[in-house]
Amino acid sequence: MAEGVELAYSVIDKYIADGRRTAEDINSQPYPTRAPNDNLQDILERMLRFQSEMLPLWIETLATLVKVDPSRNGSATTRERGAASNGSPKSETMAVSIEVVSLRPVQVSVELRPNVEAGSLVALGLNAVDPGKPVLTDISLMPDEIPGRIKLRLRIPEDQPPGTYSGVIVDRDCGETRGTLSIRIAD
Template sequence: MKKPANTADAPARLRRPEPERTEPNRGILGVFGQSSWGAPPQGSHPLGFDEDTGTPVEPTGHGFLDDSVQEASELVDAHIRQGLKESAGADESLLGRMAALYGSAQANDLTALATQFTRVYADMATQWIDIAGSIRDQLGNLRGATASAPAASTGIASPSMVLRASKPVETRVDMFRAAGSLSAQPLTSEDANQDLRITTVSVENGQLRITIPADQPAGTYHGLLVEKGAGPAGTVTVRVFETSEDGS
């Protein structure tokens, strides 16, 4: 009869450590660059050991960025509409002019019209990229804002706030620049798997009003403050805590 192995004397088999993740972070941070490797100190080594293994930067939520890009897109549309208006002339619609040209197109006329379109397109592209860059820069600020240490104030006046919540919360407003006529976007969770947003957020009479629903899951939520016609002007961060059993 075979004897059972004396497992008491056998050394424990070694196992791999659980990886922090198994796939690349190609997501929203990838669009604007990953800070975890993007800017090492001068002379630092990109591979091998690092004295400070550090804490990986957690991905920020996606939703608010999508909203901000929608905002940027609307600005671009407005810009294009303006360009179309200028290129089509005061008393002639774009389609009418195109139809006329198509019917009896002269090369010079076509080129002239094309040149106008070209400028519109170039302006659009430039503006779009500039806006994207602006969001990228602010994303960097936002990552700083989510750190546990108190963040430095930007020194730009924030709107006053009215907060209603039945559970403990922390709030923070960071303005990129001074802005009037603000609107607020819904706050989206940092956790990409958590899609229950805080939609009861608004700016009324210069006052930021946020109501946290009683059943809002704990977590960190972000949203943009948008200046009408000028794009993102600041961010709102709300951290919702679990309510303890005794209600404290």
């Protein structure tokens, strides 16, 4: 929180200094400002930095948790949409083959957007809510031997603490989010 406060104060100080310089250029009269409290500035800077890092993760997490039933919002069902186009239902799911190397039981949850290219996917690492737990990085996504499927490979280190780890799957070429990945490692 203190880092966010510090960051906010540094941003505010920058804007005040820029405004003062602009006003001095226009009016040729100096504008005095009072010195900010360094401790409060540090707190604000830290708080803003923390929020800027956490907000995208929270939004992505909430988007994966909230599912809307199309029949409840007046939207056509998948079958009705397929019939309206060319008579063949469109697939809105992507088949994923999962390979896990772990000494402990692991539960894996993968959600991918439709029509993603397996060759361009990458997982940026899986994080636990507890920042003291190490990030899981031995993750690979590739085309499966069966056409139209994606293979996910996970290797869990023996000393990895139990818990839930999650992250996003992105397109390596453009950096856009293409899905989410979550695993739960048992005790």
